[in-house]
Amino acid sequence: MTVGVDVRIHALSKHFKQFRAVDNLTFDVPPGTVTGFLGPNGSGKTTTLRMLLGLVRPTAGSALIGGRAYADLPDPRRTVGAVLETAGFHPGRRGRDHLRIVAQAARIPQRRVDEVLGEVGLADAADRRVGGYSLGMRQRLALAGALLGESEGRPRLLVLDEPSNGLDPGGMAWLRDLITAQAAAGHTVVVSSHVLAEVSRIADHIVIVRDGRLRYAGPAAAMTKTLEETFTDATS
Numbered sequence: 252m253t254v255g256v257d258v259r260i261h262a263l264s265k266h267f268k269q270f271r272a273v274d275n276l277t278f279d280v281p282p283g284t285v286t287g288f289l290g291p292n293g294s295g296k297t298t299t300l301r302m303l304l305g306l307v308r309p310t311a312g313s314a315l316i317g318g319r320a321y322a323d324l325p326d327p328r329r330t331v332g333a334v335l336e337t338a339g340f341h342p343g344r345r346g347r348d349h350l351r352i353v354a355q356a357a358r359i360p361q362r363r364v365d366e367v368l369g370e371v372g373l374a375d376a377a378d379r380r381v382g383g384y385s386l387g388m389r390q391r392l393a394l395a396g397a398l399l400g401e402s403e404g405r406p407r408l409l410v411l412d413e414p415s416n417g418l419d420p421g422g423m424a425w426l427r428d429l430i431t432a433q434a435a436a437g438h439t440v441v442v443s444s445h446v447l448a449e450v451s452r453i454a455d456h457i458v459i460v461r462d463g464r465l466r467y468a469g470p471a472a473a474m475t476k477t478l479e480e481t482f483t484d485a486t487s
């Protein structure tokens with residue numbers, strides 16, 4: 252097993268005019284672990300993840316994946332998979348066609364499309380238009396897109412922003428198994444979620460932010476209280 256991709260957030264800030272959405276944030280994500288990225292609504296989690304993925308330009312600081320900014324990765328879609336939001340699909344497109352287009356753009360073999368459709372439980376719905384998908388089905392399609400670039404023996408980073416949104420209980424259990432299997436295979440997973448009970452079952456490492464600032468970072472095993480109590484202490 253190869254363990255490789257770490258994430259380093261250093262003195263990262265994003266200001267929207269006078270508003271500090273992310274404020275001098277520094278933390279590391281160890282490679283091959285699941286890191287739970289937590290914080291109340293509006294605390295800057297999505298903005299941080301978008302900067303990590305090169306979608307938002309930082310006001311200051313850096314967000315590095317294996318020592319490089321996303322834009323400098325030689326093969327970003329194969330190194331990083333992300334689930335950010337489920338609203339961005341073309342409603343008239345079929346699930347399989349959406350993935351085919353993503354695969355083609357990233358020079359990922361088309362055979363991966365059917366593999367990931369099976370992995371996320373969408374094989375039977377692959378030829379339906381995404382506009383008719385439920386929220387949970389769109390979330391599964393987003394996860395399929397994040398898994399497309401995976402290839403044998405190559406460590407990756409998965410960035411998952413609220414991935415359990417809309418999933419039914421079976422879907423939540425499936426997602427939990429997927430995330431722990433990813434880390435067991437040497438991949439790094441950063442997952443933001445408000446479902447603390449789920450996070451406490453899967454996370455090796457916990458990062459908590461509030462008002463764009465770091466409030467807690469450390470191994471889950473080192474917490475002296477429950478995740479709920481740690482979260483409340485860190486954010487009140």
Ligand SMILES: Nc1ncnc2c1ncn2[C@@H]1O[C@H](COP(=O)(O)OP(=O)(O)OP(=O)(O)O)[C@@H](O)[C@H]1O
Pocket residue numbers: 267272290291292293294295296297298299
């Ligand atoms: N493009 C933007 N322009 C202005 N303000 C923004 C922009 N993007 C985010 N913000 C603000 O930055 C703050 C942090 O937002 P962000 O989405 O990062 O929080 P979050 O922790 O992901 O919240 P949630 O848990 O609700 O998803 C919010 O107050 C939000 O309104």
